[in-house]
Amino acid sequence: MKRLGYLLLLLCATLFSSCSDEYPDYAYVNFYIDPESSEYYNLNYGHRGWEYFEGGARGVVVFRKSWDEFIAFERTCVAKNCHGRLEVDETNNVLLYCPKCGSQYIYYDGSPLEGSQAKRLLYTYCTYFDGLYLWVNNCN
Numbered sequence: 001m002k003r004l005g006y007l008l009l010l011l012c013a014t015l016f017s018s019c020s021d022e023y024p025d026y027a028y029v030n031f032y033i034d035p036e037s038s039e040y041y042n043l044n045y046g047h048r049g050w051e052y053f054e055g056g057a058r059g060v061v062v063f064r065k066s067w068d069e070f071i072a073f074e075r076t077c078v079a080k081n082c083h084g085r086l087e088v089d090e091t092n093n094v095l096l097y098c099p100k101c102g103s104q105y106i107y108y109d110g111s112p113l114e115g116s117q118a119k120r121l122l123y124t125y126c127t128y129f130d131g132l133y134l135w136v137n138n139c140n
Contacts, residue, residue, distance in 0.1 A: 026074040026123035027057040030137040035064070035129070048093050048107065053136070058085045060125060061096065062136065063107045072125040072136045073110050079103045079117035086122075096122070 031053065035043050043051040049064040052075070059075040077084040077098035084100030088107075095113070096105045103116035110122030126139040 026076070026125070026138070027055070028138060029055045029060055029072075029125050031055060032133045032135045034132065035070070035134045050088050050093060050107070052088075055136075056125070060136065061086065061088060062127070062134070065108070068129050068131070070127040070129055070134055070136075071107070071109075072127050073105075073107075074123040074125065076123070077101060077103055077118065078112075078120055078122060080119075082117065 033040060033053075038044075040051045043049045043062065043064055051062050053060040053062060056074045057076045060072055061075055062070055062072045064070055073086070073096065075086040075096075077086055077100065079098065079101045082098060082101040082103065084098040084103075086096045086098055086105070089095040089097050089104075094107050096107060096110075097103065098118075101117045103118040104113040105111065105116070105118065105122055106113065110124055112118040112120070124139070125136050128135040
């Protein structure tokens with residue numbers, strides 16, 4: 001009986017110690033827009049146009065890779081212990097950067113640039129463009 005109590009205590013300690021105050025890398029996202037709308041001027045700025053959207057853990061940024069190809073990223077920095085909110089570098093809009101830790105990511109696939117604190121890709125949301133609407137949601 002003591003052994004069972006000890007195992008139960010060990011299990012509880014493990015469960016509670018694995019919980020942390022860290023922000024999640026992503027959250028639930030499910031929205032659609034008309035990317036040709038004047039409301040999304042930056043997204044219509046041609047190749048590499050972008051816009052910020054509400055949703056996710058710290059927001060979503062959508063880039064236009066070509067007329068019918070889009071990519072969407074979570075705006076949470078993935079550098080260890082950072083949790084900053086990513087911004088698009090407006091002087092070089094192929095980069096996302098974290099003002100908190102200085103990590104930089106390339107818009108094409110969300111990979112961190114060499115020298116960044118981040119060591120892994122950004123979380124990418126799924127996009128689907130049906131010719132009229134752009135759908136952004138969590139990948140299954």
